[in-house]
Amino acid sequence: MPEYASLSRAELARALESLDSTPLAADELKRLLRELQRHQLELEMQNRELQETQHALEESRGRYVDLYDFAPMACVSLDGRACIRELNLNGASLLRRERPHLLGQPFAPFVEPRDQGRFLQHVRQCLLGEMLSTELTLRVGKDRLLVRLHSAPFDGGEPHGHLCRTALLDITEQRQMQLRLSLTERLATVGTLAAGVAHEINNPLTFVLGSLQLAARRLMNPSGSAEQETDALLKHLGDARVGAERIQNIVRDLGTFSHPDERPPEPIDVRQVLELSVRMALGELRHRARLVREYGPVPGVLADGSRLGQVFLNLLVNAAQAIPEGHADQHEIRLRTWAEERMVCVEIQDTGHGIPAELLDRVFDPFFTTKAVGKGVGLGLSISHGLVKALGGELSVESEVGRGSVFRVRLPMAPALSTASSPPSRQEVPRRGRLLIVDDEPLLAQTLELLLEPQHDVTVLHDARDALEHLRNGTAYDAILCDLMMAEMTGEQFYDELSRTAPEHTFRIIFMTGGAFTQKARDFLARVPNARLQKPFQQEQLDKLLARLLR
Missing domain, CATH: 1.10.287 (Helix Hairpins)
Incomplete structure (x- = not known):
């Protein structure tokens, strides 16, 4: 054959x-x-x-x-116990382990503990046939990685059966970039308002200085009876105090928009946040339009006032810049608030030049702007849209060329809280105590000493190292007022050193800060339980804190 x-x-x-x-x-x-x-x-x-x-x-x-294996993203297949059955090279690289050592191992130990319940629920839903996405944090060595999971069910055959096939995208840098862009846009907005803020500060500052000059003149050249002179001095000093408090409020409002720290959401009144934003934007608004308020009663919303204030500030500045300068009597910016269907609504309407219909769909796109060069980079509305969406709300726009625009923010109402009132607390008068002031600004330390000396025994030291030595030698104080940012030794370093050498004194520290502190200092304040005072502060605020330590 x-x-x-x-x-x-x-x-x-x-x-x-x-x-x-x-x-x-x-x-x-x-x-x-x-x-x-x-x-x-x-x-x-x-x-x-x-x-x-x-x-x-x-x-x-x-x-x-x-x-x-060479896909540009990490891929992993998980079984019903969330154990790794398949893993590509990028997946092993993301987890920083050799692939053979990962196969068959549970994936959960790589997930941040607070996210593990959500991760396991994600896997279960996928194995039941759902295609879904979620974001969570991975613990890889000492690092924390923010990843987005895209998962789909897959029949892996014998012996694995149904698998959850997942693509993991590392979005840590992306999120950090978004935060940096958000901060950049916020600071750019504050920069735009700098001239207006300076105007708002210069007005009260002028009559603060004038009132102090009048008081000094009356002291040097008295022209009436002792009682008349005393009344005149009290009036001039009272005017100076009112002006100083106005400056204090302006600076505090500015700090609200410049601080990048994350705060836990809390029930807030959108009208108060809107008014704060109006004060910040007044320099842009006053020369362009009349401001009309139609504030209806609204319940609170669960939000971070700083972030929501940034949204309103962006919308107010946009409204102002859509109107030409010098015709304020012919234009208006109308602010409205109302509640409907479990939502709180805020509307900012202007009579500016409007937005062409063909561009309306793009106004919330990053880097898209209709403003002239130098008026913005096109991130304000995009960031505002993202912030409102993160709060479970929506930001929309209606506009007509030649008639103006309406931007509308809708936010879910905050859950109802118990209204049971507690009995008013009795105002405590602090007993006479021994106080230590540690501050490298001599004039500020001297002012505090003069304010506190009538009620307390006060010691002032301008160097934190001298204060440490003073406390190590056994000198006891009821309270220690310590500046957070000092040149030779910071308040954080003073606290840490005191924790090692004389820890019994640490709980008596009250930190004072002017607000312009670093991220490291903010992290420090977040981890210690000590009271803190934001400069400038009133003596009443200090007395309340001292009362707790002097019981």
């Missing part, structure tokens, strides 16, 4: 055709031989087809493995 294994597929087909054309032999043996030859050729052809199919499958599988 001929050997056919070495023939090509085409040669086998031609051999089969030639066999069919051979005349039938009378001999039965020749007939059987032809049948066997036919079957052998058919089997060889089928075998060749199977080999070609297997080769194609192997090539396809190889391409799939390459695509999977």
